[in-house]
Amino acid sequence: MAVLSNINRSQAPELTVAPAKATPAPARPHDEPPDNPPESAPEPDKLPAPTGPLEKKGARKRKAHTKSRRGCGNCKLRRVKCDEGKPCCKRCQSFGVTCNYDRLSSDLQVADEAAFIGGAPPMTTISLNRQVLSMLNDSLHRQSPSKKTMLFGLEDLAIVNRYHERTILTMGTPQTRHVYQRESVKLAFEHPFLCHLVITVTLMHDRFSVTTKQSPAELVHWLEGTAHFHKLLANAKRGALSSSEKDAVWIASVLIGCATLAQVDSDNPEELWPLKCAFTDLNWLKMNNGKYEIWRHVNLRRPDSALRAVAQEHRQDPGPMISDQDALRVLPPELQELLEVNHPSASPLTNPYYIIAAVLGRLLPLDANPTNMLVFITFLSQITARFQTLLEDKDPRALLLLLYFDAKIIEHGRWWWWNRSVLEGKAICIYLERYHSNISHLDLLMEYPKSRLWSASPLSCGPVDWDATTSN
DSSP: OOOGGGGGGTTTOOOOOSSSSSOOOOOOOSSSOTTOOOOOOOOOOOGGOOGGGSOOOOOOOOOOOOSSSOOOOHHEEEEEEOOOSSSSSSHHHHHTTOOOOSTTSSSSOOOOOGOOOOOOOOHHHHHHHHHHHHHHHHHHHSSSSSOOOOOOHHHHOOOOOOOOGGGGGGGTTTHHHHHHHHHHHHHHOOOOHHHHHHHHHHHHHHHHOOSSSSOHHHHHHHHHHHHHHHHHHHHHHHOOOOOHHHHHHHHHHHHHHHHHHHHSOSSSSSSSSSSOTTTTHHHHHHHHHHHHHHHHHHHHTTOOOOHHHHHHHHHOOOOOOOOOHHHHHHHHHHHHHHHOOOOOTTTTOOOOTHHHHHHHHHHHHHHOOOOGHHHHHHHHHTOOOHHHHHTTTHHHHHHHHHHHHHHHGGGGHHHHHHHIIIHHHHHHHHHHHOTTTTTHHHHTHHHHHHHHHHHOTTSSSSSOHHHHHOOO
């Protein structure tokens, strides 16, 4: 079965694809909720015809036509005009797929012989995959018409299928992972830069338990995907993205974030930060900070977003939380004393460790499971610029807090965080014992992280597959 036939459309909204270039029109007054910033990009179905360089003298102009609002989902996905014939339109008959007017049918499913009205033979999986490749590479040419680009092949579709069936299910929460699964492949076939990133992350997942070294294919797809991603970010700041592009940019930021966490330059802690310095030090943290800015620009709460469920999940109340004082008391007494967070005058304003220490105190008693993954990610969201500077300066107390978090987060068993938390955690342990052995009670402070990090073996055994063992 072709890759697209695996995508369940039962819950998916119809894709509305905006033209690649268009002159923005003013947004309608009530397109956005009142608390959202105004969108300068028009709705996809309101875009005017392209102007400027496309209208050269003698160039072929597209004939005016009335858009079909009741066409089948496959024709909309393929961007062709549907004749709206029922039970199967002529386009789907000739293309060799079952027609899907309702939302209960999957996209581009290969049709059985009995489904054809005109008696045309059904297309083989290879034929259908070649049609999908043609659509994808056409989108690639439209994205970069003036330069030679790397075309996708059948082997790339096999990688995308592994992403759809395996890799994407290791991301998100039980409430959002299937939203990402349903929408990300459709968006990847519409936006080639996202397809490059999908392939990159899947190839990283393929080699997870084998090697930390990147393959040439990974690097090529990474460069192709991130180059166009940065161009879209510039457009996002100007409010010049279509709805589909905004959703694609957000999924791309999720994949880039996971890839940045997953890529560890060596499986030897002696060659990693903070023992060794490189321009990529703490890139994962900088990328995480950038995601919050992207979140603000793409606004997944907008009515036309296919990822609104993701925004709703992020807005949910995490439940009752213990006070800062109670959270700080969870930490080992020696750590409280070292951080000076147990003093009466300690506060977020007077102590740069206070906020992160309180967050850590809330996390340590929790049992890691898929439902509280977002709670653990709050640790990253609470890292202030002041605390990040301390990490960059290799401040021993800041390193200890990050070390405790690394030792705790391995319980989640996410492959894209596993190597970094274990290997970088070991590097922090070695660094502290080598260069800060004069810290009071250092041996006691190191007991918890060392017992967890040295009992984990990220390269000889895979991570815990929470998603496979937990029911939805």
